[in-house]
Amino acid sequence: MTVAAQTGFVSRLFPALAEASLRRYLSGQVASVLGSWTQNVTLNLLVYHLSGSAAIRALLYFLLYGPQLIVAPIAGSQISSANAKRATLWVLTASLVLTASLFTLSLLGALGVKLMLAHALAIGVSSAVETPARQVLLLTFGMYGMAYNGTMPFGYLLVGTASEALGVRHTFAVMAVVLASGAIAVIAWQRFTNQRAGAQ
Template sequence: MNTATRSSGIVSRLFPALTEPALRRYLGGQVASVLGSWTQNVTLNLLVYHLSGSAAILALLNFLLYGPQLVVAPIAGSRIRSGNARRVTLFMLTVSLVLTGSLITLSALGVLGVKLILAHALAIGVSSAVEVPARQVLLLTSLRDASLTSNAVAMNTMVYNVGRMVGPTIAGFVYPTLGPGASFAIYALALCFMAACVRSIRLSGAARPSRADSSLRDAVGYVLSDAFSARYLPILACIGLFAASYQTLVPLLADKAFHDAARFTGVFFACAGAGSLSSAVLLSSALGPRASARFIAWAPWSAIAALMVLAITDAAAASMPAFFMLGFSLTFAATSTNATIQRQCPEHVRGGLVGMYGMAYNGTMPFGYLLVGTVSEALGVRHTFAAMAVVLAVGVVCIVAWQRFKE
């Protein structure tokens, strides 16, 4: 008992947000949900490629899955408040379950073709764009101790990154052995578990009701008036466009530069995932808020440096730490920006700001994938990495200079 108590005390000191019962329930469901979501989305990619053999259709699929974050997330988020976040989350989980059930049925009947998959992808993308801000508002308003906001956001990011690393592995095993229907069924079970966890969460008594007239205009007005948001949300959009889109180039780099696509694609993604997970663990810990405040301004520049290394090196031994640093920097910038904004903002604009964060980062990435893929065909892989670094550096400098000029 004493050993268990000491272990619990150490974990609580290292990751203080885990002292919150609501967060533990939420993260339990989130682990299952994220794993299931990545399993389903990767399965859809594999299925579309098997049916079409077209890289263009694959790009369209991923645009439909993630593109709605750009438009839908800020609009939906502006209508989500602490009072309705739990209800909206449960409703969107139900919608996701219906869509997954449809995929299971169509797959079992043998009629799941490319057009039906793309239609479902659009519906899944819209559903996710509404659900993500609802989930985050639910998470933040269920905390009893508001000072743990940064740690809670980082813990949520850590869970997402674990899911991003493990989910594709599950899909890679289940799809060829059991078929796409089994992957969809895994996500359906995960959604049910997440719904049960959400139903068990009770909002903190300290949570205050939002203003009834809160809107996207309120959130935009807050961003324009808040120095931190006005600087780092545009920087995050540049990072989403010109750095996070590196994933499109990884298989090309592995094939053309290192002549072993299968081996080095996995290695490079693993290095980036390890960096991302390391960043999330740091920000989830008791050191997180201090590290975020001290180093957030350097995160874009470390990403730029990593992109430049990838542009000029011919050695795998140099590329692997560069991918690690890139993954670390992207997660550090995104999580620190989101956590700082959520910790400082008034309650009535929180949902809208969650949506604007999703628009700035997740919403720009699909356009970055298309842009980087097109440029790489014209310039080549290494020159594209260099162009990404240069354009991102110019963007960051212009944003900082403009803000200082306005001051």
């Protein structure tokens, strides 16, 4: 099958993907969500390794996902198509800062359970802000579920492979690269849509 035939098939299956800027943006979002899954699994592995406690793992999951119950509805009421890209970019930037902090603390040997739990809360709050923003951007094209759920198994695979090859703590560096690609895609799509709006 030629590249043109493959592109035609994908465009018929997902008409929104006919636009190159959207394909780039969706690729970045898939990478970003992959980074989120990678981060959550890495934190889970490290917390369990350091604590050996199922209760602390449960607390970790509560801190990662609990803010969705309170923060996401509040953020969702404030996010519209006009500010969703900006909100997503800010969250990706915050995620990169948190990831860099986790990586640096782990390299210094200062990353303990309490610091990981504090980071998990910050990650949970930022994810709760990002969820409605990502939905506004991707639901428009009917692709939110694909980007979110389709990357989950790859996140686990990436963590398993990277942690075996590099060590669990270095998985944070892999995650930073993945999150950065998501931020680059948001910036590129924002520039493209701004140029397009200016041309009209």
